[in-house]
Amino acid sequence: MALASTATAPRGGDHETPGPGPSPEPTAPGRLLALLRRLLSFQGLLVGGAVVIVGYLALVPLGYLVHDTFLNSTGTGVSLGAFSRAYGGNSQAGSMMLNSLGFALGSAALALVLGTVLAYVQVRTDTPFKGLFFAASLVPLIVPGILYATSWIFLGDPSSGVINTLVFKPLFGTAPVNIFSVWGMIWVQGLHLAPVTFLLMVAAFRAMDPSLEESAAMSGARRSTVLRRITVPLLRPAMISASLLMFVQSLESFEVPGLLGLQNGIYVFTSRIYFVLRAYPIDYGAAGALAIGLLLIAAAGVLLSGWLQRSSRNFQTVTGKAFRPRPVDLGRARPWVGAGVIVYFLVTVVLPVAVLVYASLLKYYAAPSRKTLGSMSLENYSEVLHMPLAFTALKNSLIVGVGAATAVMLLTSVVSWVVLRTKAPGRRVLDLVAFTPIVIPGLVLGLALSFVYLRMPLPIYGTLLILLVSYCTRYLPYGMRYSSSAMAQMSPELEESAAVSGASWFQTFRRVLLPLMSSGILAGWVYILVVSFRELSSTILLYSPGKEVLSVLIWEQFENGQFTTLAALGVCMVLILVLLVSIAYRLGARFGLQGDSSN
Amino acid sequence: MLTVESLAKSYESSAGAARRRKSADSTRVFAVDGVDFDVRDGELFTLLGPSGCGKTTTLRSIAGLEQPTAGRVRLGDRVLFDAARGVNLRANRRGFGMVFQSYAIWPHMSVFKNVSFPLDVMPRGKRPGRKEIEERVHQVLDVIELGAYASRPATKLSGGQQQRLALARALVTRPELMLLDEPLSNLDAKLRESMRFELKRLQRELNLTAIYVTHDQSEALVMSNRIAVMNEGRIEQIGKPREIYTRPATRFVAEFIGTSNFIEARVVSVTGGEVAVETTQGRLIARECPRTPALGDTVLLSIRPESVDVSTAPRGDVPNEWSGKVRTRAFLGDAIDHITGVGDLEIRSRSNPTVSIPPGTEVHLSVAPDKVTLVPVD
Numbered sequence: 022m023a024l025a026s027t028a029t030a031p032r033g034g035d036h037e038t039p040g041p042g043p044s045p046e047p048t049a050p051g052r053l054l055a056l057l058r059r060l061l062s063f064q065g066l067l068v069g070g071a072v073v074i075v076g077y078l079a080l081v082p083l084g085y086l087v088h089d090t091f092l093n094s095t096g097t098g099v100s101l102g103a104f105s106r107a108y109g110g111n112s113q114a115g116s117m118m119l120n121s122l123g124f125a126l127g128s129a130a131l132a133l134v135l136g137t138v139l140a141y142v143q144v145r146t147d148t149p150f151k152g153l154f155f156a157a158s159l160v161p162l163i164v165p166g167i168l169y170a171t172s173w174i175f176l177g178d179p180s181s182g183v184i185n186t187l188v189f190k191p192l193f194g195t196a197p198v199n200i201f202s203v204w205g206m207i208w209v210q211g212l213h214l215a216p217v218t219f220l221l222m223v224a225a226f227r228a229m230d231p232s233l234e235e236s237a238a239m240s241g242a243r244r245s246t247v248l249r250r251i252t253v254p255l256l257r258p259a260m261i262s263a264s265l266l267m268f269v270q271s272l273e274s275f276e277v278p279g280l281l282g283l284q285n286g287i288y289v290f291t292s293r294i295y296f297v298l299r300a301y302p303i304d305y306g307a308a309g310a311l312a313i314g315l316l317l318i319a320a321a322g323v324l325l326s327g328w329l330q331r332s333s334r335n336f337q338t339v340t341g342k343a344f345r346p347r348p349v350d351l352g353r354a355r356p357w358v359g360a361g362v363i364v365y366f367l368v369t370v371v372l373p374v375a376v377l378v379y380a381s382l383l384k385y386y387a388a389p390s391r392k393t394l395g396s397m398s399l400e401n402y403s404e405v406l407h408m409p410l411a412f413t414a415l416k417n418s419l420i421v422g423v424g425a426a427t428a429v430m431l432l433t434s435v436v437s438w439v440v441l442r443t444k445a446p447g448r449r450v451l452d453l454v455a456f457t458p459i460v461i462p463g464l465v466l467g468l469a470l471s472f473v474y475l476r477m478p479l480p481i482y483g484t485l486l487i488l489l490v491s492y493c494t495r496y497l498p499y500g501m502r503y504s505s506s507a508m509a510q511m512s513p514e515l516e517e518s519a520a521v522s523g524a525s526w527f528q529t530f531r532r533v534l535l536p537l538m539s540s541g542i543l544a545g546w547v548y549i550l551v552v553s554f555r556e557l558s559s560t561i562l563l564y565s566p567g568k569e570v571l572s573v574l575i576w577e578q579f580e581n582g583q584f585t586t587l588a589a590l591g592v593c594m595v596l597i598l599v600l601l602v603s604i605a606y607r608l609g610a611r612f613g614l615q616g617d618s619s620n
Numbered sequence: 621m622l623t624v625e626s627l628a629k630s631y632e633s634s635a636g637a638a639r640r641r642k643s644a645d646s647t648r649v650f651a652v653d654g655v656d657f658d659v660r661d662g663e664l665f666t667l668l669g670p671s672g673c674g675k676t677t678t679l680r681s682i683a684g685l686e687q688p689t690a691g692r693v694r695l696g697d698r699v700l701f702d703a704a705r706g707v708n709l710r711a712n713r714r715g716f717g718m719v720f721q722s723y724a725i726w727p728h729m730s731v732f733k734n735v736s737f738p739l740d741v742m743p744r745g746k747r748p749g750r751k752e753i754e755e756r757v758h759q760v761l762d763v764i765e766l767g768a769y770a771s772r773p774a775t776k777l778s779g780g781q782q783q784r785l786a787l788a789r790a791l792v793t794r795p796e797l798m799l800l801d802e803p804l805s806n807l808d809a810k811l812r813e814s815m816r817f818e819l820k821r822l823q824r825e826l827n828l829t830a831i832y833v834t835h836d837q838s839e840a841l842v843m844s845n846r847i848a849v850m851n852e853g854r855i856e857q858i859g860k861p862r863e864i865y866t867r868p869a870t871r872f873v874a875e876f877i878g879t880s881n882f883i884e885a886r887v888v889s890v891t892g893g894e895v896a897v898e899t900t901q902g903r904l905i906a907r908e909c910p911r912t913p914a915l916g917d918t919v920l921l922s923i924r925p926e927s928v929d930v931s932t933a934p935r936g937d938v939p940n941e942w943s944g945k946v947r948t949r950a951f952l953g954d955a956i957d958h959i960t961g962v963g964d965l966e967i968r969s970r971s972n973p974t975v976s977i978p979p980g981t982e983v984h985l986s987v988a989p990d991k992v993t994l995v996p997v998d
Contacts, residue, residue, distance in 0.1 A: 514724035517685050520711040521718040521799075522738035522789065529712075532741070536728045 064526040071435040072451060078494045079457045082469035083316075089472045090309030103306030107297070108314070113288070120282070121272060121289040121318075124206050128274075129267035131211025136218025137260060139365070142358060143219075144226040147348040149359040153366045158216035160370055163598040165555030166213055166276035167575055168591040171584070172373035173200050173209045174280065175380050183376060186388035201284045210277045212369050214270060218263050225259035244349070258329070265326035269319045273462035275558035280579060290315040291464050291558065298468070298562065305472070312465040319460045374595070381588035401589035410569060411590070415597075418570040421485055422553035425492035426546045429500035432493075434542060437505035438534070442513065452501075459498040463558030466491060471562055483565040491559045496549045503548065507541025508534075547605035551598060621829055622659040622682070622797055627691035628652055628853075629677050651677045652688065653853035659797070659831060660845075664823050666832045668840040669850035670876065675833045676801060678850070682831065683718055683799050684711035695796065712741075717790030718799040721806065723782045725774045731785055732757055732770040738793045760788045763822070780811045787819075791826070798823075798830040804839060816842050837877045841865065849873045866924075871995050874922040881928070881967050883921040884997070887913050895994065897921065901963045905939045907989035920995045927991035928969035930958055930983050940987040942967070946979050960985060 091099050108114040143154045160169075176183045177200030185196040199205060229252075237251045238244075275291040282292055290311055297308045351358055380386050382397040405411050433455070439445055440452045458466070470491050474482040481487045515537065519529040535542075557572040564573050571594055578587035630648040652674040659665040667675035680686040682693055684700065687708055693701040700709045717738075726734055735757045739748060748756065761767045764784040769777065777785060783803060790798055803819070804812045820843050823830055834840050840847050841861040848858045849872070857869040868874035871882065885897035885904065895906045895913060904921065913919055935941060944962035956973045959966055960983055967985055977983060 512722055512724060514720040514722050515726060517683075517711070518718065518720055518724035518786075518789070519726075519737065519741075520685065521683055521714075521716060522741065523712045523715065523793065524737070524741040525712055528741045532737070533726055537726070 062526075067435055068439055071432055072439065074432060075436055075451065075455050075497065078490070078497060079454045082466060082473055082494065083457075083461070085472040085476070086309055086312060086316075086465070086469035090306055090313055092306070103304075103310040106304060107307040107310035117288045117290065117293050118314075120203060120287055121315075123203055124210070124278065124289055125268050125271040127203070127207035128210035128214060128271035129264050131207060132214035132218045132267045133260065133264045135211070135215040135365075136220075136263070137222045137256075139215070139219045140222035140226055142362070144223055145349050146351050146358065148351060148355065148362060150362045150366075153362055154219070157366050157370050158219050159602065161213055161216050162551060163595055163602055164373065165557070165572065165594070165598075166210075166274060167280065167555070167557055167572065167579070168377060168595065169213050169373060170209050170277050170280040171579065171587060171591065172377045173205070175376045175386065175584075175588075176200070176372060177205060177208075181386065181388050183388050201281055201287075203282075203287060206277050206281045206287070209281065210271050210274055213277070214267050215369070217270075218267060221263045221266075222256070222259060225256055229255055261329045262326050265322050265329075269322045269460065272315065272319055272322070273464075273558070275462075275464050275561070290318075291462060294464050294468065295561070305468075308468055309472070312462075312468050315462055316460065316465055319462060323460045377588050377591055377595075380585055381592045383585050386584045386588075401585050402593075404586060405589050405593060410574060413567070414569045414571045414574045417485055417488075417568060418554055418572075421488045421492060421570060422550045424489050425496060425553050426549040428489070428493050429496050429549055430504065430542050430546045433497065433500035433504040433545070434508075434535070434538060437501060437508050438530070441505055441508050442516070455501045456498045458494050458496075461495075463495060463556065463560075464562065466494060467559035467562030470494075470559070483568065485568055487563050488560060488568075488570065491563055492549075492553050492556060495556065495559060496552060499552070500545050500549060503541050503545025504538065507538040507545075510541075511537050544605065547601060551601055551605075554594070554598060554601075621661045621696060622831070623692075623694045624655060624657050624678070624682065625692040625694075627655045627678060627681060627688050627693065629674075629681060629686065629688045650674075650853045652681065655691070655850075655853075655855055657848050657855065657858055659829060662827050662829055663845035664820070664828075664830045664832055664843055666834060666840045666844035666847045667850055668834055668837060668844075668847050668876075671835055673850040674853040675835075675850050679799055679801055679831060679833045683716060684709060684714050715793065715795055716797050716799055717793060717795035719783075719786045719790050719801065719803040721802040723786040723803075723806070725777075725782050725785055725789075727773075727775045729774055730770070731761070731766060731772050731774050731777065734774050734785060735760060735788045735792050738789060742793075756792060760792045763791070763826075764788045779807055780815065783807060783815065787822070791828075796829065798828050800830055800832045802834055803832075805834070805836070812839075819843065841877075849876065851876070866991075867993055868922055868995060871920055871922070871997075874993070874995055879925055879968065881921075881923045881925065881965075882995075883923070883965060885919055885921050887915055887917045887919060890915055894989070897994070899965075901942055901965055904987070904992060905989040906992035906994055909994050911994075913994060918997055920997050922993040922995050923967075923987055923991065925957060925968040925970035926955075927987055928967060929986045930960065930969040930971055930975065930977065932977065932981060932983055934984045935986055938986045939989055940992065942985045944983060944985065946977050946981050946983055948979055949976065951976075958983070 090103050091101070139154060142148050143151060164172075174182070177185075177198050179185060179196055179199040179201070182198060182200065184198045189195055189197060200209070233255065234247050234251050237247045242250065272289075273291065275295065278287070278289045278292040279295060281287075282289060283296070288296065294308050294311045294315070297304055297311065379389065379397075381401050382399065383393055384396065384398075384400065387393050436451060436455055440448045440455075461469075470487060471482070474487055481490070511534075516529050516533055519533045524532065555572055556570075557576060560570060560573055561576060564570065569577070571590070575587055575590050575594070578584070578590060628650060629652040630650045632648060655674070655678055657665070667678055669675045677686060681688045681701070688701065688703065690703045691701070692699065692703070695714075699705075699707050700714055701707060726737070729737070736753050739753045739756065742748075747753075758767060758770065761770055764787055766777075766781060766784055766788060769781065774782070774785060783806070786803070800819075804815050807815060816839060822828070823843075832840075832843065841864075844861055846858060846860055847864050849856045849864060851872045857864060857873045859867075859869075864873060865877055868877065868880075874880045874882070883899050883904075885899045887895060888898045888903070889896040890912055893908055895909055897904050897906065897919065899921070906921070929935075934943070942962045944960040944967070947959045947961050947966070949959070950957045951973065952970075954973065955970050956976055958969050958971070958977060960969065962985065969985060
């Protein structure tokens with residue numbers, strides 16, 4: 022039609038460049054040169070270096086693990102011999118796998134139920150003692166799994182445990198509690214993980230728009246109907262991902278099955294691997310085969326979680342906005358709920374810590390009686406203080422922890438920048454690679470790393486460096502989570518405005534990005550330092566005499582049956598962790614949503 | 621001064637995305653689809669359009685924050701971007717000032733530090749001395765009336781003050797070109813109104829050349845020297861605010877800016893500047909058309925409600941007159957709208973609020989011929 026105004030711009034479709042190709046097509050050498058120049062810039066070197074390190078940390082050990090497991094005895098071809106040795110014959114692989122699954126499922130279920138109920142009560146009701154919930158949620162952070170399990174041995178031992186001797190024996194004349202059973206393991210692991218579920222579910226409850234429930238109430242639904250038909254379905258994605266995380270964490274846990282299961286010959290994957298590596302001659306292939314089995318189950322769990330979350334993304338309840346819903350009035354039930362909260366706090370926090378302190382004051386462990394109370398002394402502490410190894414271990418723990426925390430946070434702040442802020446090809450793969458260590462159980466990583474460095478000419482086997490490498494790998498995903506959430510919270514416009522203002526990439530990174538991310542990075546740093554302190558499952562395969570760290574020292578006390586020395590060491594360790602965590606809080610670091618690991 | 625030629629930006633398509641074009645093997649979505657314009661020295665040039673029309677992508681491409689897939693961007697003789705030659709100057713080398721929608725004030729810096737940043741990060745040879753930096757920062761802070769706040773943390777400022785701080789930061793290097801990405805959209809209505817005039821005053825006094833992105837038509841009309849109306853990645857019309865409003869070139873422009881009555885019609889005679897068209901409700905005359913249509917063309921008439929005169933008595937002596945019955949009226953405060961049924965048409969008229977005619981009344985509508993705009997049928 023002939024009515025087009027003079028001012029109308031020429032329409033598209035008559036571009037001079039042919040075809041809507043993704044990028045202009047300069048001459049080939051010119052492009053190569055431009056690429057080279059970019060790679061050689063400071064930014065290129067930094068980013069490239071970070072990518073290479075992440076790839077090396079996450080993938081090389083797995084490669085060696087697979088290679089060494091499938092290698093046949095002569096070292097020339099592929100064989101499945103390792104698998105038949107690990108799973109066949111009289112290895113009792115069937116019962117081991119059943120135990121593993123039962124233990125992991127049971128712990129996950131217990132943690133999920135406890136954590137979800139607690140989160141609901143905390144966020145949505147007017148319960149008293151709201152502060153206790155968060156105090157209880159710090160337990161996995163400051164009481165490592167190995168100490169928590171030890172405390173429960175003191176409490177639940179069939180013959181000398183506090184519960185049997187002080188409660189059941191006098192009242193019923195029986196001793197029904199036996200912590201050295203699958204049920205005992207589930208109990209301890211579930212209680213230890215419940216705070217993690219609690220924090221995840223608190224986040225989910227807070228991110229849920231209360232008007233969704235209010236509109237159901239306005240439609241005439243009763244509170245129980247709202248809960249059943251609106252609240253729970255909306256929280257399902259969060260619950261699924263929390264329970265799978267708990268499942269994988271329990272599957273990978275070594276401390277609880279190691280302390281509570283080995284005694285009665287109850288094996289799970291992790292303790293079996295440890296057992297195989299302790300037998301003589303050491304069958305690395307069989308350990309590798311078990312590790313691969315464990316890895317596959319853990320990976321399946323994580324993949325399943327990712328898949329379930331993807332399919333539920335179409336009803337996003339998490340808007341990123343925190344809501345302040347009006348709490349439910351508990352009415353007459355309020356004192357009962359309050360009592361429940363107190364009981365929960367007593368059982369999961371006060372009792373285990375108290376029994377640890379009590380045991381640390383005795384020469385030999387025995388249930389409390391007039392005699393034991395009379396014989397309490399600080400002898401164990403003076404023994405610990407005079408143990409030369411204790412200081413070496415503390416020093417080693419600090420060196421490795423600080424080293425790993427610093428390295429991981431620096432690395433992940435660069436990597437998360439690449440993942441979140443660039444359109445570099447393969448950035449999703451990089452993200453995935455940085456997250457893979459989350460499916461690698463500590464024991465498996467320890468095994469894989471010993472394969473790598475027994476073979477490689479790098480002389481780090483038997484030094485602290487191998488522990489540093491191991492911790493960096495293990496905590497890479499957590500570091501990523503802290504850095505990328507710090508980066509995601511920051512509007513890209515803050516960087517863009519720096520670029521438009523004339524700042525180069527490095528100036529922007531140093532003057533805008535890092536300062537703004539500093540509180541997130543600091544939180545991640547302290548978190549990694551804290552979890553490194555308690556790391557046992559990979560350390561136990563990698564340390565060498567003289568290079569012990571604190572957690573290994575505690576494990577050695579357990580193996581030697583020195584429970585009261587262990588308790589004294591444990592109390593010291595808890596105090597150190599309390600100190601670290603409170604410094605972190607003072608510095609404004611927030612755990613909680615991100616801090617969801619426990620070993 | 622700034623010239624943008626056939627600028628295009630496309631993405632791999634995702635499901636359900638609009639604006640597809642089939643190429644050999646993949647479907648690509650065009651956020652910006654061949655945009656040309658040039659910005660003259662000292663003018664405030666506005667990119668106006670609904671959300672998703674490509675205006676922000678165009679601005680970000682000019683800033684260097686986004687890499688277009690095709691086209692050229694030049695500043696005078698300096699080539700900033702040329703897809704064909706593989707030239708793409710980085711954002712930090714372009715030397716523009718930019719104000720972001722969120723202001724992007726750095727929360728870890730003071731007001732002073734925020735403004736001095738662009739000077740602080742200059743390469744060593746060009747960077748002014750400490751004293752000069754201080755002087756220039758204070759000078760620009762005074763211009764935008766934040767002089768008293770220099771040492772405050774930037775986060776302690778109110779929304780309007782942050783907005784001005786962002787402006788100061790963009791101004792401090794005295795850039796050749798300012799880029800403003802919906803700078804007023806986060807302010808409340810009253811403040812927005814006053815900032816419009818403030819911004820316009822600054823632009824005129826400092827003789828700034830600026831590209832302004834907004835979706836708010838009244839903002840665009842008030843502030844701009846020229847406006848480019850964008851839709852679906854293309855420019856529909858470029859012109860002065862009055863041209864855009866009174867002579868929309870396309871139906872989209874007429875619909876997007878203000879309100880309009882649209883009537884389909886056929887051209888029956890063209891004599892000099894006068895075009896007669898036939899509608900279902902009789903003949904209308906249009907005068908001063910920018911482009912003369914051909915005889916027999918089907919066109920769309922766009923008539924602004926305020927151009928429609930409504931009265932209870934017939935005029936008799938005017939060319940474009942209808943009669944009909946008032947269906948509804950709406951009181952708008954400073955005006956009143958009547959919707960009148962004329963046969964199968966509904967005509968909206970806007971008049972002084974003292975004129976209020978109850979529904980059901982017979983009325984006579986008339987439009988001056990120079991207020992009838994012919995728009996091509998899409």
